[in-house]
Amino acid sequence: MERIIRLQRKIAPDLIAVVEERYNVLKHIQYAQPIGRRALAALLGLSERVVRADVEFLKEAGLVDFSGLGMSVTEEGHNLIAELAQYVGILHGLTKLEAILAEKLGIKQVIIVPGDSELDNSVFREIGRTAASVLTEYLQDDMIIAVSGGSTMAALAETVNASMPTVTVVPARGGLGEQVEYQANIIAAVMATKLGGRYRLLHIPDGMSEEALEAVRTSDPNINEVADMIKHADILIHGIGEAHTMSMRRSHEPDVVNYIGKNCVGEALGHYFSLSGDCIYTTNSVGFRLNDLAEVGKVIAVAGGQQKAEAIVAVTRAGSQDVLVIDEAAARAIQSII
């Protein structure tokens, strides 16, 4: 069952919308029968003509009957509703969940990729691809895109597929502590290459002292330039990490790791957040800072896996994300904790 629906979503994603709509229409007729087209349209929030097209199909399929009083579902239609319920339940579950999470987390749009990226690597890649197509959707000429690091972002960059020669990609923050192919610099370069556009890099390690930072800043004018581009990026697209994992990976001092582990659950762009969404700790670096958010056009967050549920909640509570792309496992885990 689940597998078929996965296939469906992959090979014909627009079809599920049709199925959902027809099921929904049928259900509403059952609920309010006998009911007329106009009343039904008002009930469903659809235009009369669209409802008409739907009910004409349902009539043709023998699922509804027409009479002078209005439409009503046939016995067969009644049976079908019951059967369709669980089918559409799974189908519709995610889009419904998307709406719920969007409201609860205060995000404009939540996109849930079916499956579990921790168990199924194809789901992981699918998150990347989905986020990439969201990005492509917003892309326009001469835009500046800021990207974070991380394995998810790396997968995303690989699947970007558009021609945007006038776009510039920059890393959202310095940070050289990680595996090289997951560094923001590399990801910015990869993405820019895929887009046929330009990129600028930031060669600044995470966690430098204030003094050292200042010294590098003054000695290298490129850094301030890039930092300024980051602050006014048109699109910021970033991953979300678990606070503890990230603090370990970044080799912070043991007491800092401890402090973060005790107080924080989520990390994004070098900021560590508590579950309530407060920024508890920030690594020293050049680049994006939390109060730059207001200046940025669109913010797209990407993450997957139920382990990251708390982290996702923390980060989304902290700032105003526009789009959140997650997998089904994360979505369900989030639903259970908020």
Added chain:
Amino acid sequence: MERIIRLQRKIAPDLIAVVEERYNVLKHIQYAQPIGRRALAALLGLSERVVRADVEFLKEAGLVDFSGLGMSVTEEGHNLIAELAQYVGILHGLTKLEAILAEKLGIKQVIIVPGDSELDNSVFREIGRTAASVLTEYLQDDMIIAVSGGSTMAALAETVNASMPTVTVVPARGGLGEQVEYQANIIAAVMATKLGGRYRLLHIPDGMSEEALEAVRTSDPNINEVADMIKHADILIHGIGEAHTMSMRRSHEPDVVNYIGKNCVGEALGHYFSLSGDCIYTTNSVGFRLNDLAEVGKVIAVAGGQQKAEAIVAVTRAGSQDVLVIDEAAARAIQSII
């Protein structure tokens, strides 16, 4: 699995064509990769633009890659083909089977309703509804429709749903030996009422002697009139019966029943046919005769259940049917005997 596909066929039948096409395109790319749009279009027998729309979708879904050499399926696409194979196999199985049977039986169009009408009553009704919509498709003003008797035809008549006030419905043959609601007369009346049209009846029992028939004919001018309408009907729509069952039901003489049971397998419109399609025996009655077939516009045959497989083969071999509506069980049984 089967159930979901049944739901799909019911709630969104046109969508399965899309799935099939995309699967087909994907499969052909895999077979001939790397291949270009034009070559692929030629291979598939589709127009270039249509292929293009498909591959653009497949590309967006990450199932194919484009390069200067042509298109090739990604690893994910490769995996998906394997998964889709069985899904589309079932989906496509029937339409493929329709084509096979149409060719082997020499019928213009075979329509297979999924399921087994012997086991599932909804399938039985679905056959009726499907045949009714085929009928509606061909219906035009002032047409004369000849109908046979039988339970399948009764189900069909109930589901007819169109407004055709200028249409006249007549029974294809006399025949009063059966259950009243399954008689051709009643079915003609029901169907005419559903269409808002007229009907004419034939009050002649099956199996009268030649002399008696002649007597009734001369005494009642109405009979010859209706008989003439039948001969020039625009649409003839009839059921198919098992020879032995029908001969019993019609209370023929014991030796006739025996003769039919030994030599015939199929019955339609009072004619009994051998498996090879030869007319072995004909009940005496007024109305349609085999050599009237040429005069009739469209012939639609309807039947269901695997028990009727041989009967269907016999009847379709006998005359030129235009459309045959059967259920999946019958279709598979037919496939195994031809």
Added chain:
DNA sequence: CATATTGGGACATATAATGTTCCAGTGGGA
């Protein structure tokens, strides 16, 4: 270097979806 094929792009046209409006019936309530 010539050639055939590639993907990408553009644009007119055909087809389908949709918005909008009207109509003749027909129940139910006054």
Added chain:
DNA sequence: TCCCACTGGAACATTATATGTCCCAATATG
């Protein structure tokens, strides 16, 4: 009994989408 608000059916202009038909620069292959 009459009126009114509702029904389904139909029509038509408008919009959106799909499709057919070219052309182009790039590129692998000989």
